[in-house]
Amino acid sequence: MTAEPTTDAGDKDASTGDASTGKGATAGAVPAAHTVRDVAPPAHTAAEAMRAERSAPGNGMFRWSGVWRVYVWARGAEIRAEAGRVAALRPGDAEVPGVLAAVEEHVDVAEAYANERQGTRRWLTGQAVEGAWSNIHGATVLLYGLLPARELEGRAPEVLATGRAYLAADDARVQRLAARVAAGDVGEQDRPLLQSVLRAAYQAAAVESGRVRSFRNMLLGGVLILSLIVCGLVALGAAFPSWIPMCGHGTLLSMLGPNATLPQVCPTGGPGPSHGDVPLVALLGVLGAALATAASLSTRSELSTRYSLAVAQNLLKAPAGVATAILGLLILNSGFVPGFTGLSSQTAILVWAMVFGYAQQIVTRFVDQRANSLLHAASPDAPAGQSTR
Structure with a gap:
């Protein structure tokens, strides 16, 4: 179970942008207004993300990065490594490329949120924090759909701990997963259950975090x-x-x-x-x-x-x-x-x-x-x- 970091620091300007990657301007063309994500494409490692944050235009000394960004970058790099490993284990599987593309898109958007500079309004609404973590969680749920069946039994206790942390003790999904873990026979047939428990737990975590923010x-x-x-x-x-x-x-x-x-x-x-x-x-x-x-x-x-x-x-x-x-x-x-x-x-x-x-x-x-x-x-x-x- 991944514990999300505490953050209570806001960035100091309101620069915004879309999730698309900026293209190089042709010679003589008038450049359009750029954002952090337009100027620097989403980074693919934590180190590249930190370098992109420091080198992005307008990142002055008054920017408060926030520890949560480091956790998002690290978790994004971990998910990418897991996705690459899964792709190597399942060559030729027609289902893998589409899911991996969705996982990559989720991680890109999460890191884009982490690389953005946020103003007071976005800090108060928690847009960057919630956007980053919701995409990281989405990528994690999708990744569980590709893991080899032999690894599901080893991952099931972690999913169960996450479900118990955020869901009610009498939740039917948690109880069913607990029974499967106790029996020690978690397999391919339990993959949808693992994803369902994770998805519900992450949604409950987002609701509780929203209450704390409010x-x-x-x-x-x-x-x-x-x-x-x-x-x-x-x-x-x-x-x-x-x-x-x-x-x-x-x-x-x-x-x-x-x-x-x-x-x-x-x-x-x-x-x-x-x-x-x-x-x-x-x-x-x-x-x-x-x-x-x-x-x-x-x-x-x-x-x-x-x-x-x-x-x-x-x-x-x-x-x-x-x-x-x-x-x-x-x-x-x-x-x-x-x-x-x-x-x-x-x-x-x-x-x-x-x-x-x-x-x-x-x-x-x-x-x-x-x-x-x-x-x-x-x-x-x-x-x-x-x-x-």
Whole structure:
């Protein structure tokens, strides 16, 4: 079973192109607009693909290649080698050339997707990643139709593991294949079953990966919106300190009597609200969120998926920490909490701001739980019983 690599990096421009191979321009002719695939035909080895990527026009230093491209190139080279071996084993077979041509076309298209430069829109939609892997999977399914019958029994456990990773345990195809593998008599008659299980598993993997990608995009949108809100809140508090009061009254001075004037205790240490109160509280909130993020890294388990949610999850914690720090201090100073009469010192205010920033974990943990659920469903490496499929 081939584990697909995690990728969460987008390419930096929106150059596009069709899947055809570009032809050389005749002398004196006006060249048409070219794409990566027009200028350089699909590579036939991983090394040639990497050279084509580096040498294609416009491939500047700001391009983020993505590890998934390396896996696509390597898998494409492996499929081509397998196809060549099968062709040598079945000379004169009228069925082989047509299937091999289809396999070659799938690999060419997959490598063309891997060689393209992708813009933000294609990165968000996952067009390159999904296009490359769907063609690699298509070529793999077709290749199973040509393998010698004596090799099917050795390949069947791998197909069964892929089916169990993505399909339901009670799927009839998986159960039937498991029985055939247990019996140890997988042969030519099981070739359609192997292809059916592979095809269904790859389709299910694409669906689960699509859910991870959609959730990642939702997270990034949430990070953007929440960041704009908290930035506006911090800017408002910095411009008009009295509108978002972060100051409290010293509780120890309340023994002076009911008629005593209680001095205010503010985050910046001044006698009254200042322009730096809200920004300082926001900074402490981010610090608390960063501590929570560092703590979560020790328990995070990375799974092999087409997309990663770790960056989006951690980015969400920063604006969430700012929001909880500001709202938390407002609640404490409002007298809403029974038995809590106020903040007694500048140090107490700063500590509470960091504590509330750390406490954003109470809210974002629901996002983390959903992310972990989706990642387990999309990964072939998820331990049994932890998937939501």
